[in-house]
């Protein structure tokens with residue numbers, strides 16, 4: 001008999017011990033599990049504990065961070081510097097004027113030709129405005145702070161509690177005056193980049209929008225769609241709010257004269273040519289072009305406007321779905337406040353909806369961006385040639401009357417190229433719409449080149465009549481048999497048709 005096996009009698013206490021220990025272990029595990037489930041349920045029910053009181057005047061995000069440390073920690077990470085093929089951030093933001101030299105020609109005579117850099121994270125928005133040559137070398141209004149700082153307390157202070165009055169007052173200040181505003185105790189009023197209260201009600205933490213120009217802009221847009229007296233904080237759905245909080249700033253804007261009030265030009269709609277038609281109606285131009293003398297428009301970051309034309313907006317996908325995806329922390333779903341390029345975290349930003357490999361998704365995005373970039377290059381070449389041609393026509397002594405249609409084409413071509421180029425997704429937010437706008441830009445620029453050559457070849461005063469041979473095989477209208485009326489084409493189609501110059 002082998003001595004290596006204990007006798008049955010000796011085995012009994014060992015088995016007993018194992019059973020006791022095993023039962024204890026299982027009990028502990030089950031208890032731990034129950035405790036964990038309970039606390040997670042508690043966490044999920046009361047997602048935060050209010051350790052400090054936050055109010056409308058709490059601008060420092062660190063104070064909010066005491067109550068909501070997870071969101072605050074991710075907000076602070078917007079100082080990151082990680083690049084993607086076309087986007088992301090750098091420690092020293094790239095000078096776009098050097099990467100795309102044609103920009104200096106395009107913006108001749110305007111502050112943007114001094115300094116225009118790659119955007120980076122929200123943490124830098126105020127300091128980057130402090131340091132741009134556009135502010136250092138040109139005088140800018142207080143209106144600039146609307147989208148670059150936690151500015152609401154300054155508005156309330158300047159308006160004695162009336163936000164809209166204060167907003168107008170601050171817009172009308174010089175940039176330095178506004179930037180250095182202090183309250184009754186001498187405390188700085190404009191001191192932080194975007195803060196929690198800019199998107200959240202301090203009592204309920206519900207999403208809200210605060211920026212006056214957005215409140216006015218969205219009301220004008222809804223009115224153009226037949227919805228009067230729209231109050232976004234009362235009438236928008238939660239999913240809409242998840243885009244509107246971003247559209248407070250990531251939009252095309254202009255400073256309405258006099259008073260430099262920040263205004264979003266959405267009175268006729270959000271599409272490039274609808275915004276252009278509004279500017280035409282009010283006779284607006286941002287500056288006079290330094291080479292052609294044309295009355296120009298400057299497009300700036302129309303992320304909201306282009307996103308609105310894309311398939312994701314159609315499908316109800318908000319800015320926050322891609323740029324602030326949920327992360328699971330314990331039982332809680334936390335919105336990532338590290339707002340940045342979604343390509344730096346495809347798993348959280350895209351794969352929640354797209355059951356596609358990461359590499360494949362990246363390639364789809366890069367294909368869209370490369371194609372857009374290719375069209376931008378062609379549009380830029382056409383634009384540069386147009387500007388040179390118009391300059392040559394001016395030098396050849398073209399009259400004001402001859403120049404007017406050329407300058408109009410310049411305005412139209414450049415508005416479109418700038419609209420897509422200044423949008424920061426490089427085509428991704430609305431690929432086909434971006435391509436359509438660039439195609440129109442190229443068309444207008446080429447029309448201008450042809451017209452300028454005609455003007456140069458035929459100095460002012462020479463008769464333009466030519467003998468035209470009537471086209472063969474075309475039945476004159478009065479001789480045509482009656483049929484279905486081929487009336488004016490539907491408005492949507494004519495809008496896209498090339499306009500005759502002038």
Ligand code: HEC
Pocket residue numbers: 084085086087088089119243246247250303304305307308312313317318319320321322323340341342343365424425426428429
């Ligand atoms: C379907 C996902 C998706 C939605 C929805 C979306 N974006 Fe984007 N966004 C992207 C992608 C992808 C890029 C390209 C990033 C890159 O090139 O690194 C981008 C780029 C950007 C950039 C430039 C980022 C950078 O790193 O340079 C900004 C700013 C931006 N989006 C703002 C918005 C705003 C504002 C909205 C809503 C109006 C919005 N996005 C909606 C996916 C999305």
Ligand code: HEC
Pocket residue numbers: 115116117118119128129132134135140141143144145146147148248249250251252253262300301422424
């Ligand atoms: C409607 C909101 C809004 C207003 C008003 C506004 N900005 Fe911005 N600004 C943005 C957004 C959004 C970005 C990031 C996207 C980009 O860079 O295109 C930005 C980026 C910038 C940058 C960094 C990139 C660059 O262009 O070099 C600077 C500097 C800047 N703005 C200066 C100004 C100045 C100066 C004014 C006033 C003339 C101004 N901003 C007014 C929204 C605004």
Ligand code: HEC
Pocket residue numbers: 087088089118119120121122124125126128129146147148149194198245246247248249250319320323324339340341
């Ligand atoms: C108060 C105005 C404001 C609001 C609100 C705002 N942004 Fe921005 N955003 C900016 C400015 C200004 C910059 C550029 C900062 C810089 O370059 O210094 C910027 C930069 C960005 C960038 C570029 C980051 C990078 O790494 O290149 C992205 C992406 C972005 N914002 C997306 C969003 C989204 C999504 C929302 C809504 C959840 C939003 N922003 C809300 C003003 C704003």
Ligand code: HEC
Pocket residue numbers: 048061064065068071072075194195196197198199200205207238241242245246320324333334335336337
């Ligand atoms: C540019 C707008 C913006 C800013 C600034 C912002 N948030 Fe948010 N926050 C959001 C959005 C969008 C959500 C998602 C809300 C939803 O879907 O209902 C969110 C959600 C939250 C939630 C709910 C839980 C969650 O994670 O979804 C908390 C808490 C929160 N934010 C705290 C903060 C704090 C603290 C700050 C300042 C450090 C801050 N937020 C700054 C846009 C913002």
Ligand code: HEC
Pocket residue numbers: 311312315317321322342343346349350351352353354361362364365431
């Ligand atoms: C909340 C869900 C959701 C998220 C998040 C999302 N998408 Fe989509 N995406 C959709 C839907 C829905 C469509 C439209 C599909 C359809 O109707 O056929 C779509 C369409 C697309 C298309 C086709 C575009 C076109 O013009 O036809 C691409 C490419 C794409 N998504 C890429 C991305 C990338 C990259 C991200 C992350 C940055 C992303 N999506 C995030 C839901 C989402």
